[in-house]
Amino acid sequence: MRTRAIILAGGEGSRLGVLTAKRAKPAVPFAGKYRIIDFALSNCVNSGIFDVLVLTQYRPHSLNEHIGLGRPWDLDRGFTGGVKLLQPYQGRYDTDWYAGTADAVTQNINFIRRGHPENVLILSGDHIYQMEYDMMINYHEERNADVTVGVIRVPLDEASRYGIMAVDDRNQIYDFVEKPANPPGDLANMGVYVFKLDVLEAMLREDATRRDSRHDFGYNILPRMMELGMKVIAYPYGGYWIDVGTVDAYWEAHMDLLTMPPSLDLNDRSWIIHTRSEERPPVRIEKGAIIEDSMITDGSIICAGARVVRSVLSPGVYVGPGATVFESVILTDSYIERDAVIERAVIDKGVVVGQGARVGELSEMGELGIACVGKNSTVPAGYVVQRKAVLGTDLLPEEVAAQYPERLIPTGAHVGYKVQK
Numbered sequence: 001m002r003t004r005a006i007i008l009a010g011g012e013g014s015r016l017g018v019l020t021a022k023r024a025k026p027a028v029p030f031a032g033k034y035r036i037i038d039f040a041l042s043n044c045v046n047s048g049i050f051d052v053l054v055l056t057q058y059r060p061h062s063l064n065e066h067i068g069l070g071r072p073w074d075l076d077r078g079f080t081g082g083v084k085l086l087q088p089y090q091g092r093y094d095t096d097w098y099a100g101t102a103d104a105v106t107q108n109i110n111f112i113r114r115g116h117p118e119n120v121l122i123l124s125g126d127h128i129y130q131m132e133y134d135m136m137i138n139y140h141e142e143r144n145a146d147v148t149v150g151v152i153r154v155p156l157d158e159a160s161r162y163g164i165m166a167v168d169d170r171n172q173i174y175d176f177v178e179k180p181a182n183p184p185g186d187l188a189n190m191g192v193y194v195f196k197l198d199v200l201e202a203m204l205r206e207d208a209t210r211r212d213s214r215h216d217f218g219y220n221i222l223p224r225m226m227e228l229g230m231k232v233i234a235y236p237y238g239g240y241w242i243d244v245g246t247v248d249a250y251w252e253a254h255m256d257l258l259t260m261p262p263s264l265d266l267n268d269r270s271w272i273i274h275t276r277s278e279e280r281p282p283v284r285i286e287k288g289a290i291i292e293d294s295m296i297t298d299g300s301i302i303c304a305g306a307r308v309v310r311s312v313l314s315p316g317v318y319v320g321p322g323a324t325v326f327e328s329v330i331l332t333d334s335y336i337e338r339d340a341v342i343e344r345a346v347i348d349k350g351v352v353v354g355q356g357a358r359v360g361e362l363s364e365m366g367e368l369g370i371a372c373v374g375k376n377s378t379v380p381a382g383y384v385v386q387r388k389a390v391l392g393t394d395l396l397p398e399e400v401a402a403q404y405p406e407r408l409i410p411t412g413a414h415v416g417y418k419v420q421k
Contacts, residue, residue: 005123018372035063047132146196148233159185173232283298297420307323342360371387
């Protein structure tokens with residue numbers, strides 16, 4: 001066995017706000033029929049890697065149910081590889097919630113070393129991209145690197161969100177700073193690493209003894225390896241990659257799917273994104289409905305006079321007569337009633353938007369400010385939910401009306417949801 005993949009899927013994803021109130025970030029639905037973690041899983045199997053450990057932590061139930069035995073990804077392989085889901089546990093020697101990405105791997109090192117893989121591929125379970133990991137692994141072995149780091153160019157004004165590094169003419173990394181306030185460059189860490197197993201074990205053992213460590217690959221492990229003069233190599237990636245870490249980024253990633261040609265081609269039959277999905281009937285579009293530049297998933301109904309423009313609809317979405325959905329993301333089984341307007345918003349599963357209600361709006365200043373409604377909530381008929389406003393999960397119409405009897409939820413308001421600090 002040459003390579004074992006580890007997918008870090010325990011993140012709370014607090015910057016995604018109400019979308020992660022009831023699920024881990026990697027379990028958030030994406031592009032109508034997928035979950036975010038489907039991309040890392042599919043990249044593995046499309047690269048010939050069928051030995052995968054998924055490390056979960058925060059609200060793992062959706063992920064456990066979605067991945068199951070791994071059959072949609074051909075990962076139901078029992079004792080010879082396949083997929084295994086691991087989470088913090090209590091036994092004779094108690095473990096605790098993971099203190100960082102490196103600590104998550106440390107706590108599961110006994111599972112990782114089984115079978116003595118030559119390489120360990122460490123991935124984040126919350127990015128959207130298509131990548132041939134086998135090419136990166138070959139690159140790593142040809143250069144006899146201690147660790148190889150996937151890197152990508154990002155806009156300089158966004159570089160402070162990432163780990164930024166500098167490389168020499170042989171792609172050896174000689175400087176690395178995690179999320180700098182004033183980025184010295186635009187070469188960003190993708191959160192994709194290939195380690196030699198023995199190197200990984202040695203670095204994790206040392207890091208575990210450091211009380212001042214955040215036990216994180218970006219903040220601690222990689223800088224320490226450079227300090228020790230180890231061979232830390234960058235692997236340049238030139239394809240599409242996005243960290244959907246905020247509601248605005250999540251919305252933007254969906255809009256990228258609607259460009260022509262799309263930034264990320266989900267119709268590429270040579271690189272299928274596999275997923276677990278339930279059977280739904282075909283889409284029904286009634287006479288007089290208008291659909292432009294959108295993705296509509298099975299089981300959806302678009303009624304007469306409705307208009308859907310540059311939007312992504314998940315399975316079972318109902319858009320009532322005369323309703324408008326513009327540049328929005330609507331998740332499974334949501335119900336948009338007659339004459340309602342959804343504009344630059346993200347609507348979670350099972351939401352009801354009442355007759356004549358309006359959620360979201362375009363900014364005169366050109367800012368995004370996506371409005372968001374949490375799972376199973378109801379926007380009462382005739383209400384207006386302005387830009388950047390957030391409705392929490394499971395809100396009944398009378399709860400919303402009690403707080404905002406004037407039928408206007410103003411810009412940036414939070415109803416039934418506390419902002420995570």
